[in-house]
Amino acid sequence: MGFRMANIQEVAKKAGVSVATVSRVLNHHPSVTPKTRVKVETAIRELNYEPSMLGRNLRNSESRLLLVLIPSISNPFYTEIINGIQTTAIKHRYNILLCETNSDPRRENIFFNMVKNKLADGIISMDPTINRQKLTELAEHHSVILCSEYMEDGSIPYVTIDNERAAYQAVKHLIILGKKKIALINSDERFLYARQRRKGYEKALREFEIPISEELIYNTHELNFHDGVQAMRMLLRMEEKPSAVFAVSDTLAIGALKEIKASGLKAPDDIAVVGFDNIHFSNMSNPTLTTIAQPMYKMGATAATMLINQIQSKQVESILLDHELIIRESTMG
Amino acid sequence: MGFRMANIQEVAKKAGVSVATVSRVLNHHPSVTPKTRVKVETAIRELNYEPSMLGRNLRNSESRLLLVLIPSISNPFYTEIINGIQTTAIKHRYNILLCETNSDPRRENIFFNMVKNKLADGIISMDPTINRQKLTELAEHHSVILCSEYMEDGSIPYVTIDNERAAYQAVKHLIILGKKKIALINSDERFLYARQRRKGYEKALREFEIPISEELIYNTHELNFHDGVQAMRMLLRMEEKPSAVFAVSDTLAIGALKEIKASGLKAPDDIAVVGFDNIHFSNMSNPTLTTIAQPMYKMGATAATMLINQIQSKQVESILLDHELIIRESTMG
DNA sequence: CTCCTTCATGTAACGCATTACATAGCATAA
DNA sequence: TTATGCTATGTAATGCGTTACATGAAGGAG
Numbered sequence: 001m002g003f004r005m006a007n008i009q010e011v012a013k014k015a016g017v018s019v020a021t022v023s024r025v026l027n028h029h030p031s032v033t034p035k036t037r038v039k040v041e042t043a044i045r046e047l048n049y050e051p052s053m054l055g056r057n058l059r060n061s062e063s064r065l066l067l068v069l070i071p072s073i074s075n076p077f078y079t080e081i082i083n084g085i086q087t088t089a090i091k092h093r094y095n096i097l098l099c100e101t102n103s104d105p106r107r108e109n110i111f112f113n114m115v116k117n118k119l120a121d122g123i124i125s126m127d128p129t130i131n132r133q134k135l136t137e138l139a140e141h142h143s144v145i146l147c148s149e150y151m152e153d154g155s156i157p158y159v160t161i162d163n164e165r166a167a168y169q170a171v172k173h174l175i176i177l178g179k180k181k182i183a184l185i186n187s188d189e190r191f192l193y194a195r196q197r198r199k200g201y202e203k204a205l206r207e208f209e210i211p212i213s214e215e216l217i218y219n220t221h222e223l224n225f226h227d228g229v230q231a232m233r234m235l236l237r238m239e240e241k242p243s244a245v246f247a248v249s250d251t252l253a254i255g256a257l258k259e260i261k262a263s264g265l266k267a268p269d270d271i272a273v274v275g276f277d278n279i280h281f282s283n284m285s286n287p288t289l290t291t292i293a294q295p296m297y298k299m300g301a302t303a304a305t306m307l308i309n310q311i312q313s314k315q316v317e318s319i320l321l322d323h324e325l326i327i328r329e330s331t332m333g
Numbered sequence: 334m335g336f337r338m339a340n341i342q343e344v345a346k347k348a349g350v351s352v353a354t355v356s357r358v359l360n361h362h363p364s365v366t367p368k369t370r371v372k373v374e375t376a377i378r379e380l381n382y383e384p385s386m387l388g389r390n391l392r393n394s395e396s397r398l399l400l401v402l403i404p405s406i407s408n409p410f411y412t413e414i415i416n417g418i419q420t421t422a423i424k425h426r427y428n429i430l431l432c433e434t435n436s437d438p439r440r441e442n443i444f445f446n447m448v449k450n451k452l453a454d455g456i457i458s459m460d461p462t463i464n465r466q467k468l469t470e471l472a473e474h475h476s477v478i479l480c481s482e483y484m485e486d487g488s489i490p491y492v493t494i495d496n497e498r499a500a501y502q503a504v505k506h507l508i509i510l511g512k513k514k515i516a517l518i519n520s521d522e523r524f525l526y527a528r529q530r531r532k533g534y535e536k537a538l539r540e541f542e543i544p545i546s547e548e549l550i551y552n553t554h555e556l557n558f559h560d561g562v563q564a565m566r567m568l569l570r571m572e573e574k575p576s577a578v579f580a581v582s583d584t585l586a587i588g589a590l591k592e593i594k595a596s597g598l599k600a601p602d603d604i605a606v607v608g609f610d611n612i613h614f615s616n617m618s619n620p621t622l623t624t625i626a627q628p629m630y631k632m633g634a635t636a637a638t639m640l641i642n643q644i645q646s647k648q649v650e651s652i653l654l655d656h657e658l659i660i661r662e663s664t665m666g
Numbered sequence: 667c668t669c670c671t672t673c674a675t676g677t678a679a680c681g682c683a684t685t686a687c688a689t690a691g692c693a694t695a696a
Numbered sequence: 697t698t699a700t701g702c703t704a705t706g707t708a709a710t711g712c713g714t715t716a717c718a719t720g721a722a723g724g725a726g
């Protein structure tokens with residue numbers, strides 16, 4: 001594999017011009033004679049030359065590459081967001097690289113370094129487990145945008161939804177359907193969104209004067225289907241079973257549905273279920289899942305736009321996007 | 334954002350040594366006095382210096398970054414493979430970057446260039462729509478491994494399963510259950526795996542002297558849930574409905590299941606369904622899905638090992654891994 | 667005391683493209 | 697014809713780390 005591509009000097013030599021002229025041809029400078037241009041272009045073709053991104057970045061401090069940090073690609077929640085990022089980036093002649101951190105700090109570091117070293121022009125982070133301090137440090141001198149998950153101090157621009165209000169609406173929907181004993185399957189409350197959604201849950205209960213019971217709140221370790229099954233299993237062990245469940249993610253909710261069915265109960269009549277995220281599969285489950293839809297594509301697109309603006313030294317402001325409650329069979333069979 | 338990290342010369346100056354010495358300290362060269370080492374390390378700490386990957390790559394032709402090309406991250410099939418790649422790569426001190434091509438040739442090009450330009454050390458491609466010619470060209474002088482999808486001419490090393498045999502077993506399973514009218518929901522037969530799975534399907538039918546009917550073969554455009562629904566809908570319009578379906582992907586199969594249920598039929602009694610891939614959700618569908626499990630993690634891990642070996646100029650051979658038929662409710666309720 | 671070895675450290679070239687500045691050449695006007 | 701301006705092109709510095717080779721000093725052997 002010890003192969004060297006032709007470089008700019010070889011092209012210059014072959015074309016009988018200087019490297020500067022070759023560079024000018026490459027960059028479509030106006031001040032090149034058509035005759036010279038042809039000579040250079042011929043040499044480029046003959047040598048099969050392609051300019052090195054490495055040399056170019058070194059000189060320009062620009063790679064036109066954006067990094068997108070996700071904790072795990074197995075979470076379908078990110079799919080549409082990435083779509084939005086990708087499409088927007090392409091439109092502005094940027095490319096994106098997906099970086100799966102698996103919440104491993106060493107890996108984070110490498111990606112941060114890529115930005116520091118001009119291997120990438122900026123980062124969109126969707127990783128809630130990221131090292132806040134390091135990211136904040138990075139953001140002092142480089143372009144960083146937070147997407148979906150964010151930091152409350154607000155020093156890094158973010159785009160997200162109003163988690164508290166979304167959770168509030170989801171739970172209110174259950175209450176209006178006549179459900180009183182509403183369980184919450186929440187994820188790890190280290191995460192901001194988890195704390196906010198819990199707040200919304202409690203707010204709805206309080207508003208309708210339903211007592212908040214710690215027994216009805218189950219915190220999972222991760223967001224997998226299996227965690228949902230597990231959580232529901234625990235909730236069904238209660239003497240007086242819940243009549244509704246709000247799960248902070250669709251994967252959890254689908255797991256809960258599965259367990260409800262396994263225990264011989266029926267959704268929504270015995271237990272109604274609301275999820276969160278409106279992932280593709282929420283429409284394929286049986287029953288189909290009532291859920292909160294985040295404007296994921298738009299969120300991604302917005303994040304990308306913000307990042308590109310920031311790279312171009314424009315002022316950017318954090319944005320809250322609207323969500324939507326999508327009512328399906330799991331609450332209104 | 335116009336910020337410059339300290340570079341090696343500044344560290345050298347501060348420590349009162351030459352850049353060479355700093356570089357030696359950085360690379361743990363033995364020939365540095367403990368005293369000098371301390372001086373340099375202090376300067377590094379004080380300046381908050383981190384070596385530039387850019388300069389280093391430029392010089393070393395090594396980035397310790399691997400590219401993983403996937404057509405679309407929305408396909409859960411890739412999740413476990415990527416896991417395997419990632420874990421193996423990390424073990425060898427490599428990092429991976431996920432590149433979603435969306436089958437856009439322009440984007441492919443950028444990623445190919447990253448390799449040509451030493452921004453990455455090699456590529457694992459899982460994209461069946463990739464430009465074969467360009468990839469073959471790239472592989473002449475750079476490290477490339479194909480994973481899951483491959484090219485028959487064999488000039489690029491690959492790791493995959495025996496698709497024909499897997500399909501054969503899936504269909505044989507249906508036949509043994511007493512099903513005679515077995516439909517095939519295949520994807521676009523431009524793809525090698527699709528042609529191979531069809532071959533296996535036909536082989537099983539022939540072996541049991543069941544006539545092959547073009548009517549029972551439906552080709553989808555993509556692999557989405559919705560394509561599966563659509564395909565099943567068409568198949569259910571037939572006068573004599575199929576009594577079993579083999580779908581070449583779980584997402585298609587789950588779509589088919591959904592449509593079967595929607596039309597008032599029951600799986601597996603009326604129509605048995607077998608999928609392919611054993612994605613996470615195949616265990617959550619209702620009924621759970623009989624499917625072919627590919628050793629995805631192992632496939633990824635193998636691909637990564639092969640790539641790293643190739644980067645280190647070792648000889649690598651293509652590998653066929655074993656698959657497994659996982660029997661669940663959709664064929665044996 | 668001199669010569670040679672050994673080891674720590676320094677010097678400078680290299681990899682690649684960009685671009686400010688310099689220069690050559692030509693054309694136009696006086 | 698000479699001076700002046702303009703344009704096409706070239707020269708060389710720059711960004712950053714690595715490493716072959718050079719150099720210097722110190723220590724040992726004679």
